[in-house]
Amino acid sequence: MAAPPVRIPMGASFFMAAMALITVMMMSSPCHAQLSSTFYDQTCPNALSTIRTSIRSAVSRERRMAASLIRLHFHDCFVQGCDASILLNGGGEKTVTQNNNSVRGYDVIDSAKSAVESICPGVVSCADIVAVAAREASAAVGGPSWTVKLGRRDSTTGNPSQAGADLPVFTDSLDTLISRFDKKGLNARDMVALSGAHTIGQARCLTFRGRIYGNGSDIDAGFASTRQRGCPSSSGDSNLAALDLVTPNSFDNNYFKNLMRKKGLLASDQVLYSGGSTDSIVSEYSRTPATFSSDFAAAMVKMGDIEPLTGSQGQVRKICSAVN
Ligand code: HEM
Structure with missing residues (x-):
């Protein structure tokens, strides 16, 4: 005997079709989660204040460090997006002409990262620390402040050829x-x-x-x-x-x-x-x-939005100079 047809009410069938469509869309598109200023509110509520303390003390030790940290964020974001690729030892970016013997502040980021790791291990990315450090650096020397969007993840590779090709040089027209x-x-x-x-x-x-x-x-x-x-x-x-x-x-x-x-x-x-x-x-x-x-x-906010890795892309490095 044939089973009686299952009747799905109109509203329910529309709902099921919509859910199926959303599922297909989520599976077919890469994860492009939005950055958000509240990203660490639940997972590491003291992340921002910890980074601030670390950066303020570095800038009070050496005022030029404020400049160096703003530039570090710029030179990170211009090469495959704000993904902390510049920080990787052996990633190749540190030694391109525009960065070699010139970009500074790696040690300051390492200290901020270890301070954050001690309160929330494995949660806050190096790329976000660099972005927050730039804001704190500006504010520390009387510059503007802004709300930093968060949720970037760290790359597993550097891109020296893009760094050499894309970072501006002082002779550019x-x-x-x-x-x-x-x-x-x-x-x-x-x-x-x-x-x-x-x-x-x-x-x-x-x-x-x-x-x-x-x-x-x-x-x-x-x-x-x-x-x-x-x-x-x-x-x-x-x-x-x-x-x-x-x-x-x-x-x-x-x-x-x-x-x-x-x-x-x-x-x-x-x-x-x-x-x-x-x-x-x-x-x-x-x-x-x-x-x-x-x-x-x-x-600066717009620059911080350049091609971030989000969701399950990349990783949250444990130390900023090396992949996990
Ligand atoms: C428009 C294209 C740009 C060019 C060609 C350029 C080039 C340079 C050069 C050649 C230096 C000196 C580096 C050295 O002698 O070691 C420098 C320093 C610096 N740049 Fe740029 N830059 C540009 C844009 C930017 C942008 C967009 C930012 C940040 C938003 C920035 C932030 C800085 C800072 C703060 C310093 C001083 C760093 C320190 O004292 O450690 N620059 N830049």
């Missing part, structure tokens, strides 16, 4: 800079705001020698001769000079005022104000520090 940032989803205004990080920190003589000895019309002569004193024409490659000659240790908008006086240290700084499409943004930030401050914060 304005068009090249714009297209490098565009490739990462950041527009020209984001790029100018983010370059304002050069309001703090230092650069080595080898990165600005060409500019200060170039006799170009885009450099203030007095500024060039001042900088030449600390950066000989054929030696002293690693001698340091402040990127912002006016207030090298405070996060403010003097960087933009310097550019308008032809006193940008790097050629890639000065091209932002050299008769091109970004002149008006530089001049706006030089006049209205509050706009620079809020644009910088928003652009």
Whole structure:
């Protein structure tokens, strides 16, 4: 005898079809969970305050570290996304030209990570620690603060060829800079705001020698001769000079005022104000520090969103310099 047909009410059949569709969609698309500022609220409620304490003490030991940590986040995010790939020993990124003997702060991230591991082992990723460290670094030297989105996971590999190809260099033209940032989803205004990080920190003589000895019309002569004193024409490659000659240790908008006086240290700084499409943004930030401050914060959040690994992608490293 045939079984009686099972009657499914209209509403229920619609519900079952919808559930089936959602299941298929979840199985077929890779996990693209959203980052969220509350990601560790349940799993490690003291993560952020622990990172803050660690970063504040590092910056109070050495103020330049604030600059180094902001840059570390930038150089992480521009290479296969904000995944802490730059931190891997043997990952190959640390030794590309743009990073070698230049990027700093690895030890500070390692200490913050071990402080966090001691309260919540295996929970907080190195990529998130780098993102939070950048925010704390900015706030510690009078710069803007912002809400950091969390939930990034760490890569298991570095990508030196992408690092070499994608990280900007000080000889880049304005068009090249714009297209490098565009490739990462950041527009020209984001790029100018983010370059304002050069309001703090230092650069080595080898990165600005060409500019200060170039006799170009885009450099203030007095500024060039001042900088030449600390950066000989054929030696002293690693001698340091402040990127912002006016207030090298405070996060403010003097960087933009310097550019308008032809006193940008790097050629890639000065091209932002050299008769091109970004002149008006530089001049706006030089006049209205509050706009620079809020644009910088928003652009840092946007940069922190570049291609994160989420969900079950990658891993949460136990130590930041090596895969588990
Ligand atoms: C627009 C393209 C950029 C170029 C070509 C560039 C290039 C450079 C160079 C050559 C140095 C000096 C490195 C050395 O001598 O060792 C430097 C330092 C620095 N950069 Fe950039 N940069 C760019 C954008 C950015 C962005 C977007 C940020 C952050 C959001 C940033 C943050 C910093 C900081 C804070 C320092 C000082 C680091 C320290 O003192 O340890 N830069 N940059």
